[in-house]
Every structure is written in C-alpha cells, then in structure tokens.
Amino acid sequence: MLENNISGMNKSHMFSKLLKQLRRKKDSFGNRISGLFGNKTLVREDLLQNLERVLLTSDVGIKASGRIIAAVKNSSHNESPIENIRYEMQRILEAAQQPLTIENHQKQPFIILVVGVNGAGKTTSIAKLAKNLKERGLMVVLAAGDTFRAAAVEQIQEWGLRLNLPVISKPSGSDPASLAYEAHQQAISLGADVLIIDTAGRLHTQDDLMAELKKIKRVIGKQDDSAPHEVILVLDGTSGQNTLKQTEIFVKEIDISSLIVTKLDGTAKGGALFNLANEFELPVRYIGIGEGLDDLLEFDAKDFVSSLLHNVGD
Numbered sequence: 626m627l628e629n630n631i632s633g634m635n636k637s638h639m640f641s642k643l644l645k646q647l648r649r650k651k652d653s654f655g656n657r658i659s660g661l662f663g664n665k666t667l668v669r670e671d672l673l674q675n676l677e678r679v680l681l682t683s684d685v686g687i688k689a690s691g692r693i694i695a696a697v698k699n700s701s702h703n704e705s706p707i708e709n710i711r712y713e714m715q716r717i718l719e720a721a722q723q724p725l726t727i728e729n730h731q732k733q734p735f736i737i738l739v740v741g742v743n744g745a746g747k748t749t750s751i752a753k754l755a756k757n758l759k760e761r762g763l764m765v766v767l768a769a770g771d772t773f774r775a776a777a778v779e780q781i782q783e784w785g786l787r788l789n790l791p792v793i794s795k796p797s798g799s800d801p802a803s804l805a806y807e808a809h810q811q812a813i814s815l816g817a818d819v820l821i822i823d824t825a826g827r828l829h830t831q832d833d834l835m836a837e838l839k840k841i842k843r844v845i846g847k848q849d850d851s852a853p854h855e856v857i858l859v860l861d862g863t864s865g866q867n868t869l870k871q872t873e874i875f876v877k878e879i880d881i882s883s884l885i886v887t888k889l890d891g892t893a894k895g896g897a898l899f900n901l902a903n904e905f906e907l908p909v910r911y912i913g914i915g916e917g918l919d920d921l922l923e924f925d926a927k928d929f930v931s932s933l934l935h936n937v938g939d
C-alpha cells in the first residue's frame with residue numbers, strides 16, 4: 626500500500642511547514658486568533674466579542690462562527706474556553722478531511738479534471754499534485770487543456786519539463802474537449818496511472834465556458850464511462866465569500882467531487898475553509914500554502930486547527 630502523504634516529508638516536517646506558512650504574515654488568521662488569547666486580562670464578554678469579530682472578518686462565515694461562539698458560551702466560566710474552540714473548529718473541518726485515494730482504482734488512467742475561476746491556482750496546484758503523485762510512485766501525464774491562451778500551454782509544458790512528466794498539448798485555440806480526448810488516448814498508450822487535465826479559468830457566470838467544461842467531461846466519459854474520476858474545483862482561499870458562491874455554481878453545473886483551497890499562506894481571510902466545510906459536503910483534498918512545488922499539503926483538520934491555535938492556552 627502506498628503512502629498517502631507527501632513522501633519525503635514526514636508528519637512533523639509537514640506540520641512545521643504548515644505552521645510557518647499559515648502564520649507568515651502578521652495579520653494572518655492564525656495570528657489574529659492567537660492574538661486574542663495573548664491578552665490575559667480580557668474579560669470573557671470582550672473575548673467573545675473580539676473572537677466573533679475575528680471569525681467574521683476572516684470569512685469563517687456566520688453559521689460556522691456561530692458554532693464556534695456557541696462552544697465558547699457553553700464552556701464553564703472558570704475554565705479557559707480554548708479547548709472548546711479547538712474541539713468545535715476541528716469538528717467543523719473534519720467533515721471535509723477525506724484524502725484522495727487513487728491506488729485502489731481499477732481502470733487506468735485515473736482521470737482528474739481541474740476547474741476553477743481565473744487565477745485560482747489551478748495550473749500551479751496541478752504541478753504540485755503531479756509531483757506528489759509521482760513521489761507516491763504513480764506514472765502521471767498532464768494535459769494542457771487550457772487551450773485558450775498560448776502562455777497557458779507554455780506554463781504547463783514548463784512544469785512538465787521541470788517534473789519530467791509528459792504533457793499532452795495542442796496549439797492554443799484548439800478545442801479543449803478534443804485535446805482531452807487525445808490526452809486520454811495517449812495516457813492509455815503510455816500506460817499512465819493518472820491523467821491530470823488543466824482547464825482555462827472561467828467565471829461561473831460564463832455559460833459558454835461552463836458548457837465547454839461539460840463537453841470535456843462528456844468526451845472523457847466516451848473512452849471510460851467512469852471518467853473523469855475526480856473533478857477538483859480549485860478555490861483561491863483569499864477570495865472570501867466568493868469561494869462559496871463559486872462552489873455553489875460549479876457544483877450545480879458540473880458536479881464537483883472535491884476542492885483544493887489555495888493561497889492560505891498568510892492570508893487574513895484564511896477562515897474560508899470553515900465556511901466551505903460547514904456549507905458543503907465536499908472533501909478538501911489539499912491546501913495550497915505557497916508558490917513552491919512542495920507547498921501543497923494533504924488537508925488534515927487537526928493539524929490545521931493546531932497551527933491556528935499554536936501556543937494558545939499553553
């Protein structure tokens with residue numbers, strides 16, 4: 626059985642990386658939360674008010690914030706509320722913790738279609754994911770399905786070169802569905818375990834582009850009716866409430882299987898994960914915590930909360 630976590634990086638190394646990256650900036654979500662508890666003289670009511678403000682302005686959302694605040698209110702008055710906060714935060718996020726498993730898949734290749742709005746971090750996340758899967762011993766092929774811009778094709782080709790992975794591409798302007806079809810055929814003939822298909826960024830309001838995604842899905846299904854096996858929506862973790870709206874529409878339009886939430890390094894809006902986990906029953910497979918190839922971590926609710934509340938209440 627192959628390891629699920631990123632090989633070469635043990636658990637404690639991953640945690641220290643998460644901790645460092647999530648709290649990279651002074652006004653990051655983690656630093657704001659822990660800052661609240663640094664002030665020992667704060668009375669309970671003030672703490673509650675400040676906590677609520679931090680949660681809401683970090684885009685934790687009204688409902689998830691309500692759950693955390695209720696957990697504090699329910700804690701006894703003579704104990705620190707921190708353990709209740711930790712417990713409730715973990716409970717919210719645990720619903721979304723379901724790692725991507727590919728190894729037991731019967732038909733090959735396992736096809737991952739990656740979608741999302743412009744600039745969310747799709748192509749970068751594909752490169753990071755490809756590296757991760759390659760290190761898990763899987764043979765990965767990439768498809769330059771963002772045929773919209775010449776630069777997009779070049780971008781993924783460059784990642785392919787760096788990672789020493791085949792990239793199936795066509796000139797920009799080609800039909801992305803036919804590229805996806807060909808990439809599927811080539812991945813089969815190369816004996817690939819995994820095919821990851823990049824797509825052009827689109828706004829959820831662009832009907833023609835949504836139709837194009839549906840066509841890509843249909844075409845992939847022609848050669849293997851169980852494919853695509855995973856449709857990942859990539860969300861920019863700094864875009865706050867927009868992440869909810871985007872998820873809602875992409876789910877409705879093309880049946881998303883899971884999420885990758887990017888750019889959680891240092892953002893003041895890092896609460897979006899709680900909002901997403903509380904509102905949707907979608908696994909968060911990975912989180913992006915930087916621009917480097919190793920800055921994609923398998924999502925772990927306990928580690929995430931521990932890094933937010935690091936040194937709090939000790």
Ligand SMILES: Nc1nc2c(ncn2[C@@H]2O[C@H](COP(=O)(O)OP(=O)(O)OP(=O)(O)O)[C@@H](O)[C@H]2O)c(=O)[nH]1
Pocket residue numbers: 741742743744745746747748749750771777824825826827887888889890912913914915916920
């Ligand atoms: N800090 C940080 N930057 C990231 C992360 N993920 C991606 N980025 C950066 O975000 C920018 C956009 O990333 P891309 O991967 O090109 O995004 P995309 O969704 O493919 O964009 P389009 O193809 O234009 O739709 C790049 O500068 C990335 O380096 C992350 O986790 N943290």
Ligand SMILES: [Mg+2]
Pocket residue numbers: 747748749771777823824826
């Ligand atoms: Mg891209």
